[in-house]
Amino acid sequence: xxxxxxxxxxxxxxxxxxxxxxxxxxxxxxxxDRDLQRESGLSLVEYGxxxxxxEADGERMRMRHLADSVIVSKSRLTHQITxxxxxxxxxxxxxxxxxxxxxxxxxxxxxxxxxxxxxGHVAKVRERVFDRLTxxxxxxxGEVMGALERP
Amino acid sequence: xxxxxxxxxxxxxxxxxxxxxxxxxxxxxxxxDRDLQRESGLSLVEYGxxxxxxEADGERMRMRHLADSVIVSKSRLTHQITxxxxxxxxxxxxxxxxxxxxxxxxxxxxxxxxxxxxxGHVAKVRERVFDRLTxxxxxxxGEVMGALERP
DNA sequence: GAAGAACAGTTCAAGATTCAACTACATTCC
DNA sequence: GGAATGTAGTTGAATCTTGAACTGTTCTTC
Numbered sequence: 001x002x003x004x005x006x007x008x009x010x011x012x013x014x015x016x017x018x019x020x021x022x023x024x025x026x027x028x029x030x031x032x033d034r035d036l037q038r039e040s041g042l043s044l045v046e047y048g049x050x051x052x053x054x055e056a057d058g059e060r061m062r063m064r065h066l067a068d069s070v071i072v073s074k075s076r077l078t079h080q081i082t083x084x085x086x087x088x089x090x091x092x093x094x095x096x097x098x099x100x101x102x103x104x105x106x107x108x109x110x111x112x113x114x115x116x117x118x119x120g121h122v123a124k125v126r127e128r129v130f131d132r133l134t135x136x137x138x139x140x141x142g143e144v145m146g147a148l149e150r151p
Numbered sequence: 152x153x154x155x156x157x158x159x160x161x162x163x164x165x166x167x168x169x170x171x172x173x174x175x176x177x178x179x180x181x182x183x184d185r186d187l188q189r190e191s192g193l194s195l196v197e198y199g200x201x202x203x204x205x206e207a208d209g210e211r212m213r214m215r216h217l218a219d220s221v222i223v224s225k226s227r228l229t230h231q232i233t234x235x236x237x238x239x240x241x242x243x244x245x246x247x248x249x250x251x252x253x254x255x256x257x258x259x260x261x262x263x264x265x266x267x268x269x270x271g272h273v274a275k276v277r278e279r280v281f282d283r284l285t286x287x288x289x290x291x292x293g294e295v296m297g298a299l300e301r302p
Numbered sequence: 303g304a305a306g307a308a309c310a311g312t313t314c315a316a317g318a319t320t321c322a323a324c325t326a327c328a329t330t331c332c
Numbered sequence: 333g334g335a336a337t338g339t340a341g342t343t344g345a346a347t348c349t350t351g352a353a354c355t356g357t358t359c360t361t362c
Contacts, residue, residue, distance in 0.1 A: 009273060010273055010276065010277065010281070013289070013293065014277075014281055014289065016293065017289055017292055017293035017296065018276060018280070018281075020293060020296035020297050020299075020300050021280075021292070021296045022199070023222060023296075023300040024296045024299035024300040025176050025180070026222045027222060027299075027300060027302065028299060029176070030222070043318095048173070062340080063340070063341060064339085064340060064341080067341095071174060071177045071178060071181070072319095073319085073320075073321085074340080074341065074342085075319080075320070075321075075322095075341090075342080075343085076318085076319060076320075077341090078341065078342055078343085079318075079319075079342095080318090080319095082342095083317095083318090095340090098327080098328080098339095098340075099326080099327060099328090100325095100326060100327045100328070100339070100340040100341065101327090101339095101340055101341075102340080102341070122160060122161055125161065125169060126161065126165075128299075129169070129172075129299060130161070130165055130169075132298045132299060133295060133298060133299075137291060137294065137295050137298075138164070138165065138168055140288060140291040140292075140295070141168055141172070141291075141292070141295050142164065142167065142168035142171060143288065144284060144288050144291070144292050145168065145171035145172045145174075145175045146171050147283045147284060147288075148171075148175035148178075148179060148279075148280060148283060148284075149171050149174040149175040149178060151178065194348095213310080214310070214311060215309085215310060215311080223349095224349085224350070224351080225310080225311065225312085226311090226312080226313085226349080226350065226351070226352095227348085227349060227350075228311090229311065229312055229313085230312095230348075230349075231348090233312095234347095234348090246310095249309095249310080249357080249358075250356080250357060250358085251309070251310040251311065251355095251356065251357045251358070252309095252310055252311075252357090253310080253311070303362100304361100304362095305360100305361090305362090306359100306360085306361090306362105307358105307359080307360075307361100308357105308358080308359070308360090309356105309357080309358075309359090310355100310356090310357080310358095311354105311355090311356090311357105312353105312354080312355080312356105313352105313353085313354075313355095314351105314352095314353085314354095315350100315351100315352100316349100316350085316351095317348105317349080317350080317351105318347100318348080318349070318350090319346105319347080319348070319349085320345100320346085320347075320348090321344105321345095321346090321347100322343105322344095322345100323342105323343085323344090323345105324341105324342080324343075324344100325340100325341090325342080325343095326339100326340085326341090326342105327338105327339085327340080327341105328337100328338080328339075328340095329336100329337080329338070329339090330335100330336085330337075330338090331334105331335095331336090331337100332333105332334095332335090332336100
């Protein structure tokens with residue numbers, strides 16, 4: 001009795017689930033990223049940013065809100081938006097009623113790039129994920145991820 | 152009829168599952184990484200490398216095999232092992248029967264660092280993932296991730 | 303047994319990410 | 333109203349990642 005039993009370990013089954021999860025995660029992410037990159041020149045994060053913007057009111061979002069929405073640090077978002085701005089897909093606009101703030105605004109080119117990327121990307125997501133699962137599995141996966149996504 | 156219907160889109164439910172998955176993924180990973188980093192100075196990838204080595208025969212693995220096992224590029228592994236070597240947690244040994252190759256070998260310090268990190272990390276994994284799920288959900292999650300981890 | 307292909311691993315340089323300052327504006331509260 | 337505190341976003345430097353090119357070894361096949 002060393003005191004070790006006050007720490008909860010993972011059961012054998014939990015451990016194997018956890019490792020599968022880690023492998024699945026990193027495989028899915030790296031494959032989708034590579035394919036998206038190759039076919040549209042966008043990273044997964046850039047794609048996510050464009051999606052968020054395209055769905056927002058006026059196709060624009062405040063930096064802070066956008067950062068939360070795609071789950072990256074403020075600093076990383078700043079750099080990322082700078083790059084997207086260089087590509088012509090996003091532009092910054094100062095925010096009228098909060099002079100500290102900026103809007104990141106989707107440009108027409110950005111919308112077009114997103115549209116061009118979306119089709120192939122979605123096909124890959126389907127192929128890589130949903131085609132491998134039964135409807136019941138998808139159902140439970142949704143419940144599980146719903147529970148896990150909360151902070 | 153624009154031809155768009157030849158592409159399979161995601162259903163509304165699939166889309167929402169997919170987005171939950173992405174958010175859950177990035178939250179889990181960034182939280183665990185931050186905590187691990189803070190409490191033991193290891194990144195999640197470094198932790199994974201030490202785990203793989205600790206479980207391997209002779210606590211050593213060839214670079215290539217190790218790279219596959221933790222799912223990173225050869226190049227990234229080279230850099231990562233260089234850093235772990237600087238920290239004193241791993242050392243490289245030339246491979247006797249294949250003169251192109253090297254073993255990455257876990258040092259005593261590396262084993263100790265892993266042991267020190269493991270307890271807290273596992274507690275976080277439990278707290279962040281398994282405590283939120285019912286046994287049935289864990290069961291299905293395992294099946295699903297088993298299907299998704301294959302290349 | 304030699305030529306050519308494949309493989310293990312590293313290197314280099316470009317680009318991305320991180321983290322802690324930092325600036326500038328907003329809010330609170332006395 | 334003004335000092336203190338909080339928030340939005342950027343900057344800079346150090347670190348990390350990426351991908352292609354490269355070295356040296358092994359495997360194949362004729």
